[in-house]
Amino acid sequence: MQMGYGLNRGMLKLYSVILTLFIASLLSANGTLDFDLIKKGQENNNTLLVIGGIQGDEPGGFISASLLATHYEITEGSLWIVPNLNFYSIIKRSRGPYGDMNRKFAYLSKSDPEYDTIQRIKSYIQSDKVKLIVNLHDGSGFYRKNYEDKDHSPYKWGQCSIIDQKTIKIDKYSNLKEISSQVVEHVNANLLRDEDRYHTHNTKTREGDKEMEKTLTYFAINNSKAAFGNEASKNLPTHERAYYHLLALEKYMDIVGIKYKRNFKLTPNGIYHAINDDIYISLYDGKIKLPLSQIRDSLKYFPIKKDAEVEFKASNPLLHIVKRGNIYTIHYGNRQLAKLKADYQEYDKPNNVVTLEVDGKLKEVMFGSIIDVEKSFLVKDANDYRINVIGFTNKSKIETNIKIKKTQIAKRFSVDKKGYVYRIEYYLGKKFAGMVLVKFKN
Secondary structure, eight states, rough: SSSSSOOOOTGGGSSOOOOOEEGGGOOOTTSSOOOHHHHHHHOOOOOOOOOEOTTTTTTHHHHHHHHHHHHEEEEEEEEEEOOOOOOHHHTSSSSBBBOGGOOOOOOTTTTTTTTHHHHHHHHTTTTTTEEEEEEEEEESSSOOOOOOOOTTTTOOOEEEEEEEESSOOOSSSHHHHHHHHHHHHHHTTSSGGGOOOEEEEEOOOOOTTTTTTGSSHHHHHHHTTTTEEEEETTTTOOHHHHHHHHHHHHHHHHHHOOEEEEEESSSHHHHHHHHOOEEEETTTTTEEEETTOOOOOOEEEEEEETSSEEEEEEETTTTEEEEEEEEEEETTTTTTEEEEEEEEEEEEEOOOOEEEEEETTEEETTTTEEEEEEEEEOOOOOOEEEEEEEOOOOOSSSSOOOOEEEEGGGGGSSSSSSSSSEEEEEETTEEEEEEEEEEEEO
């Protein structure tokens, strides 16, 4: 993958979807991760189902689906989104650890590790509410109807709208070729460069394409659903792939009558910032909140609850934590963000308000807060808490009622790579009570 990705700064309060995820030690018994179904808008019998992440090495597709889930408000119509269908594959950066999931829709043995996943997504495809389905992919090169060169030919899959056949006998959206042509026309009216031009690619699956007969879209066709693949080129950087996917998706939403608002500009630069700005996880009912966009590769002595599962809330459905020994690795899609080296602790239950003096002004804050500091902060005594400002050294070992500046904290202990964000940890006796982050002005 050619870039990192994240969420727009300040948009977390607007998200209608906050997902609770669990560490990878809670993988299902067959060694897979469950996917999310996110419903937006007003559910009806004219639902658009968008699927990303069927193959974990195609980030343009699953990032686009994630942006649709987190950055779009649906004001009219019904939209279902699966941003992480093959979640384990995404984390593994693999096309498919158990084989290509997009070849498992014709027949699949019950012994296959992904059998339950396939059955579940089939049930959503077959739902009476769903009328049109778009499966997002990143394909190699640039599809052309006639051979031009090795990167521009009928054997390449990038930059095209996929249909299995021209028409289907259903009441709505029966003319697949016509719908695909509308999408292609819309994308081509907004190209970044002429080479990126879209085309309709009819695989003519029913005429004997044995591989395509095994795919998700052909399964949908055989269940009387209009279904399309959308391919962006792997030759493009990830944010440009997402640009083309979202152009296509907005046209599909228009076709099915979905109205929406998005909180970023649909430009490569707007998308780049939408997928690279701040993202967060909150652990243990909000006792700890971590901003992830600039997080260090490794955080040592991180308080993890002893002998317990690590449950957290995430701002994005592509966030997950993988546990190996005492190392907890935070993943965002198929990018590894940081490793938390566990300092196992007993946890105090209450999530209290504590008092800081920030730049001379008193502030009452909850555990899990991130506090902006211009020059200095001071931690007030409260509730018999023992305070540990990570990276600050004081001869008396008491760290309350002391005005602390950024220059007094060792930069290597910062949460972020730039050295602006630091941890204040609160303990009650031997139990960890909570954490507050201070963020110094750049």
